[in-house]
């Protein structure tokens with residue numbers, strides 16, 4: 477069975493952020509992911525993980541002004557210094573959050589919304605990702621890149637699996653892989669099972685939510701019992717992050733996972 481991680485940016489919002497570790501622990505989660513650790517002291521976050529016997533599964537590079545609409549800044553030539561500062565910050569947090577962690581040490585780099593000349597944008601994003609990948613390699617980290625969907629994030633630079641794999645190939649670093657989010661990719665292109673079968677070796681992390689509402693599995697059109705069983709059939713060893721908007725109280729949206737564990 478894949479290792480299921482609670483995404484505490486989305487789940488357990490009934491609690492303050494620091495209390496979500498305990499709530500996730502009570503619900504049985506051993507693995508935790510969230511977007512941004514940066515408003516908190518890294519040691520405080522690590523203490524919450526340790527108190528609950530939890531392991532950090534994933535966090536994101538600083539992504540610019542989120543409230544102002546940024547979804548990463550790697551494509552923006554005018555913000556290269558800010559991008560590099562963010563890389564340093566992520567490496568510092570990883571040193572604490574991933575200390576002594578066995579297995580993948582993942583940092584998701586959202587590439588951002590493209591602006592201006594395509595050739596300059598491409599050069600910028602490749603250069604930035606190479607810079608980050610090299611710093612991450614020194615720190616034992618894997619950089620992962622996630623395509624999103626254009627309905628939720630208009631103007632984002634990366635929408636499809638193949639576009640993302642092309643970018644990864646162009647970056648040309650061994651520690652750069654794909655973050656495959658079933659929710660976004662169902663909205664963009666479908667072919668979820670086929671894509672995972674064909675690209676398992678390039679996928680370092682998976683996230684889930686149902687379509688169209690981005691709620692828990694069972695609320696939409698994706699056949700999660702089949703898809704998650706397929707990850708077992710393929711012997712997928714990575715995490716599956718529960719990155720959905722709970723329809724109801726978070727604890728009441730986990731029935732599908734309990735069923736999976738007992739079946």
Ligand SMILES: O=C(O)C(=O)[C@@H](O)CO
Pocket residue numbers: 511536584586622624657660683719
């Ligand atoms: O929006 C998503 O999907 C995510 O995975 C966020 O963490 C942004 O990376």
Ligand SMILES: [Mg+2]
Pocket residue numbers: 622657683719
């Ligand atoms: Mg995602």
